[in-house]
Every structure is written in C-alpha cells, then in structure tokens.
Amino acid sequence: MGKIEDLETINGEGYQLTNLDKAIALARANSVWPLPFATSCCGIEFMATMGSAYDLSRFGMERMSFTPRQADLLIVAGTISKKLGPVLKRVYEQMAEPKWVLSVGACACSGGIFDTYSVLQGIDRIIPVDVYVPGCPPRPEQIIEGVMNIHELVKKESNRRRYSEEYKHLLGTYQIEIDQHGEAK
C-alpha cells in the first residue's frame, strides 16, 4: 500500500516539499477506480474480492465504475470470445487517461483451456495488459496481489508518459489510433 510516509520529501522548518509527479501518482494509486469486465467464473472470484472477507475497498477501490469514462483500471476477468474482442477493445479505448489493465485468470491471459476457434487466445492480442493474474480461477488473494502490482505501476508512472511517443507507438501496435494534442471531435 502506498502511504504518505513512503513519499520522499524534503523537510524544513514549517514546510515540506516533494516531487509533483510522485504526489499525483500516490494519490492516483490510492484511488484507482476499477471497471469490472467480468464474463465468467473469474468474475465470481472478483465478487469475493469485493466482498467483506477480502474487501478491495481497503485500497480505495470500492467505487466500481460501469462506464469506461470514469474508470482507471480495466479488470478483465473471464473468457473473451473473438466476437467480444471488439467490444472489449472499444471499452478500453473509451477509458479516460491514465488507464491500466489487469488480466485476471487463465482465459483472459492466454485463452486458458479454451484453445478453440471461437476464443481469443489472450486479451493482450487486442489491448495492452499491465498485470497478468494466472489461475483458473485465481483466488481473491491473487487478484489482490495483481491489484497491488498495478498500484506499484501507478506509483512509478510519470505524468508525461501518456503524451510520449512510446505510448503512441505502443497503442499503434494494437491498431489504436490516438490524438495526443487534439481537441475533442
């Protein structure tokens, strides 16, 4: 967990200074709003993760967002068929920046046991994934660990990353066209 004590600061008499990027990243890491894209059994495990026993709310994530516009973290839990692929991709594209993706379970990571013509062999074929959680289905502890790894990524992210050429190139490899400087169309 990111605590305010973890932040590097310069302390003086009556003032405290820190890096703006790090302060923003810390604030973001402690209030990641997830968008659950749960399609099968992993979704049930995700419900347990949200429930009182495991309680993802401890990480400032109790606010499930069912519109991609307000979400920071896309949690893909379950089998994604090839027909659902474009839907998932569009939902990802419509999320507000900065955004992260957590792939939960064997099916989302690699297609799992469904090595068939109809199932997408891993969501990383259509959208960039930040953290993979293996398991069929993974236990809530594993999902929480995945979420904590997302938090580490959020804390390390520079505020300029989403404007960088590397980011544009990364999305380009997934055939996602973005306009980093333009106005809304």
Place this chain on the structure above:
Amino acid sequence: METASSANYLPLLMQIAVAAGFVIFTLFVTHILTPRINSVKKDDNFECGIDAQGNARFPVSIRYFMTAILFVLFDVEVIFFYPYAVNFYELKLEGLLAVIMFVGFFLTGFYYIYKKGALEWEK
C-alpha cells in the same frame, strides 16, 4: 457572555471560503494535471462497445399509446371499487346505484372505443 455581533461569524465565513476554495482549486488543478488524449472511438457518444444503429427519433404506432392510456383509465376505475367494497354495507342500495351509474358511464365509453376500433391491434 459575549455580545452577539456579525464579527462572531467570521470563522464560519472563513470555513465556507476554504471549503469552496478547495473545490474550485481541485477542479482547476485536475484539469491541468490529467493527461488528455482523444481518439475517434473515445469521443463517441455511446460506451456499450457496439456501434450505434439507426435513430431513436422515429414515429411509434399510435396503437401503443391508445392501449396504454385506455389501460390506465380502466385501471383507475378498478381502484375506485376498493373503497366501495370496504363500505359496501354502509352505503346500502344508494351506493350500489351510484356505482352502477359509474360503471355504466365507463361501459358506454368502452362501447364507444370498441366501435371506433381503438382496440383493434391489426388493421
């Protein structure tokens, strides 16, 4: 005891200023600090993941409206029976005649809409 004066409300005023100031400050700062990236799909109106089809502004058959509004009318008529059923014995013959007249009006109306063909679904 202190005398009441408007100066006593100064701390309250300061608190309101800080609360409102924090909201305005946060709204402005988040707009500056957050990355803003657009794309054609991102700026799309709908977010269910599927292309929008057609237009929502198309004419709907009048029969839906007729059936719905007539249903509401006769539904309200049935509601009036409840207080009558509760007071059935107290109201005696006079009440019964009043209700028969009430239902009679409705039946006349029903006969009218039936003859007019308002309830014919396929025509």
